[in-house]
């Protein structure tokens with residue numbers, strides 16, 4: 129009886145774990161809205177990342193033949209720079225990320241990483257080289273420690289704890305009954321949007337890929353969470369080339385460059401100061417957000 133019980137029980141565990149991870153993969157594709165339809169070229173070589181520089185050269189793309197979404201996008205990101213992408217909803221920001229990952233092929237132009245066209249390299253090597261902090265992070269029904277270790281399953285506890293500290297999660301964890309061993313998810317703790325995104329940052333720090341893409345959550349954060357995310361993001365972009373889709377312009381003030389997208393084109397680029405000086409699209413977005421913040425501050429104050 130025992131002999132049957134244990135394997136069945138174990139199989140049940142494996143099934144639940146597999147179902148969980150399949151659901152997560154499905155969810156990931158749903159979040160990215162992606163069909164994994166692209167295949168490697170027969171002679172695809174692995175991507176060799178030496179520096180982590182990225183270049184978009186006159187990239188054009190549409191999800192269907194009737195509507196062009198990217199209308200000739202060109203920009204370069206130097207190794208270890210932090211570049212923010214801003215612009216109205218629907219401007220094409222996430223589409224840039226999907227093409228960098230080669231979830232779709234551009235209809236014209238080239239996307240290069242350290243001089244290698246993403247359509248020539250194996251997708252496996254491409255995705256290993258790029259870490260993602262998505263808007264909505266999938267957490268497993270395990271401890272915080274294990275959720276972070278997912279970034280690099282070979283990492284020891286010390287390395288995981290260091291990533292947790294760098295992602296500014298240590299103060300939060302110190303308040304939990306079982307610290308980093310506290311379970312999250314269905315049977316455990318529910319994390320706020322900001323805390324979840326910091327778990328994703330800790331994972332990415334542990335994975336330590338040469339290129340990071342960060343899709344900032346649109347959900348509103350209290351200023352304490354926002355500060356935590358900003359510091360964690362600074363940690364993340366210290367050594368890696370980092371691309372950030374930013375919804376809150378406070379995230380982009382210290383970026384090496386800001387790309388302003390409008391209707392499938394990069395219409396402005398420069399530092400925060402330079403773009404404010406230019407007094408065009410970015411400057412008006414900035415003024416609008418400053419006004420909204422002041423209204424929020426007034427509404428939130430007792």
Ligand code: ATP
Pocket residue numbers: 161191192197215216217218219220221222223224
């Ligand atoms: P947001 O800030 O709202 O996330 P965004 O700037 O990231 O917007 P994208 O998600 O890149 O914008 O979308 C650009 C345009 O492409 C939008 O008009 C969108 O409706 C369209 N689009 C996005 N994904 C698909 C898809 N899978 N099929 C068809 N159209 C799509």
